[in-house]
Amino acid sequence: MDDRFLTAQEAAAELGISLATLYAYASRGMxxxxxxxxxxxxxxxxxxxxxxxxxxxxxxxxxxQAAEKAAPKALSWGMPVLESALTLIRDGRLYxxxxxAVELARTSTVxxxxxxxxxxxxxxxxRLFAGEPPPIGWPLPGGLTPxxxxxxxxxxxxxQDLAAWDLRPAGVAATGARxxxxxxxxAAGYPPSSSSIAKLLQFGWAQGRxxxxxxxxxxLILAADHELNVSAFTARCVASANASPWDxxxxxxxxxxxxxxxxxxxRVEALFREVGTAEEARQVLADxxxxxxxxxxxxxTLYPDGDPRGAALxxxxxxxxxxxxxxxxxxxxxxxxxxxxxxxxTIDHGLVALSRALELPERxxxxxxxxxxxxxxxxxxxxxxxxxxxxxxxxxxxxEMPETA
Numbered sequence: 001m002d003d004r005f006l007t008a009q010e011a012a013a014e015l016g017i018s019l020a021t022l023y024a025y026a027s028r029g030m031x032x033x034x035x036x037x038x039x040x041x042x043x044x045x046x047x048x049x050x051x052x053x054x055x056x057x058x059x060x061x062x063x064x065q066a067a068e069k070a071a072p073k074a075l076s077w078g079m080p081v082l083e084s085a086l087t088l089i090r091d092g093r094l095y096x097x098x099x100x101a102v103e104l105a106r107t108s109t110v111x112x113x114x115x116x117x118x119x120x121x122x123x124x125x126x127r128l129f130a131g132e133p134p135p136i137g138w139p140l141p142g143g144l145t146p147x148x149x150x151x152x153x154x155x156x157x158x159x160q161d162l163a164a165w166d167l168r169p170a171g172v173a174a175t176g177a178r179x180x181x182x183x184x185x186x187a188a189g190y191p192p193s194s195s196s197i198a199k200l201l202q203f204g205w206a207q208g209r210x211x212x213x214x215x216x217x218x219x220l221i222l223a224a225d226h227e228l229n230v231s232a233f234t235a236r237c238v239a240s241a242n243a244s245p246w247d248x249x250x251x252x253x254x255x256x257x258x259x260x261x262x263x264x265x266x267r268v269e270a271l272f273r274e275v276g277t278a279e280e281a282r283q284v285l286a287d288x289x290x291x292x293x294x295x296x297x298x299x300x301t302l303y304p305d306g307d308p309r310g311a312a313l314x315x316x317x318x319x320x321x322x323x324x325x326x327x328x329x330x331x332x333x334x335x336x337x338x339x340x341x342x343x344x345x346t347i348d349h350g351l352v353a354l355s356r357a358l359e360l361p362e363r364x365x366x367x368x369x370x371x372x373x374x375x376x377x378x379x380x381x382x383x384x385x386x387x388x389x390x391x392x393x394x395x396x397x398x399x400e401m402p403e404t405a
Contacts, residue, residue: 158246313350
């Protein structure tokens with residue numbers, strides 16, 4: 001059996017319960033069960049669900065000991081530590097408030113998805129984005145990437161936005177709309193305007209090609225949120241201190257730039273340049289393996305069967321530019337991932353593939369990631385302000401102990 005699953009007997013033994021109790025847990029929705037292919041009436045249980053339920057049981061029974069063991073796991077792909085109604089990752093798919101994110105990327109605007117995540121109603125988009133964003137009232141240094149320009153401009157604009165201190169849900173959503181439109185203008189290199197987010201970016205990055213706006217918007221939507229990733233957790237921590245939404249976004253940008261998070265996209269962009277052509281893809285990646293070097297852009301812990309965001313972005317690139325050598329290269333690299341290391345393309349690969357298919361400037365993929373993820377940071381901030389509680393975990397001290405009499 002696939003090692004991601006346990007048989008009923010294995011699951012019951014892991015939990016220390018009888019089969020009857022296991023079936024009762026499944027009927028009450030505490031565990032997911034599914035048919036075993038090719039075996040009539042047999043059921044299997046996801047290992048991660050069983051282990052998560054086991055941790056919860058231990059936490060209730062032995063709270064101090066269980067918490068000491070669970071905390072390191074919880075901070076690294078472990079059991080949930082915060083409640084959120086924004087994003088669900090389940091059965092290899094991604095949902096925003098119960099709606100399939102890939103479908104939203106193809107049918108909704110950036111503003112509608114922002115409104116969905118911030119208020120629960122995409123129909124609020126027109127009202128939220130009707131106001132004027134703050135102007136860029138100062139010159140920005142040259143030679144900076146779009147995300148670096150945002151890192152400079154966001155704190156300056158935030159210092160002038162006194163309305164941002166209204167931390168009620170409606171106030172934060174309105175501030176979020178101002179922030180997102182302001183950042184789009186900064187990233188695109190043009191003053192913020194009443195244009196849609198996607199059109200503003202298209203005007204800055206691909207003038208004269210209005211057909212590029214739709215795919216840009218789809219990329220932002222697919223990057224909008226991804227549960228409690230490092231930048232979202234950072235955003236929630238900052239929001240829990242009652243910092244302003246501008247400060248929340250500043251903190252999120254800093255976290256996202258790290259090479260283990262959104263900065264990973266720049267490593268993928270460099271890999272595309274290293275590979276060069278579709279014909280070289282398999283050999284270049286095999287040479288990396290031979291040298292003991294990692295291959296970025298593939299494999300995701302939460303999507304063992306493939307990141308749906310990466311697959312959707314690759315498909316969009318193929319639809320937009322089916323004859324493009326850049327698309328041929330992206331697809332050849334994806335095939336090499338699967339053949340050599342049995343992994344699938346992630347959102348990082350998809351963002352680079354789409355950007356190159358659209359002939360956008362270099363360093364655009366991480367900018368798309370950051371602008372899209374800003375939507376999620378604002379959503380997490382709204383939730384955290386509502387909790388009205390400081391996030392303050394404790395550390396397990398492992399240093400030298402003080403002398404005792």
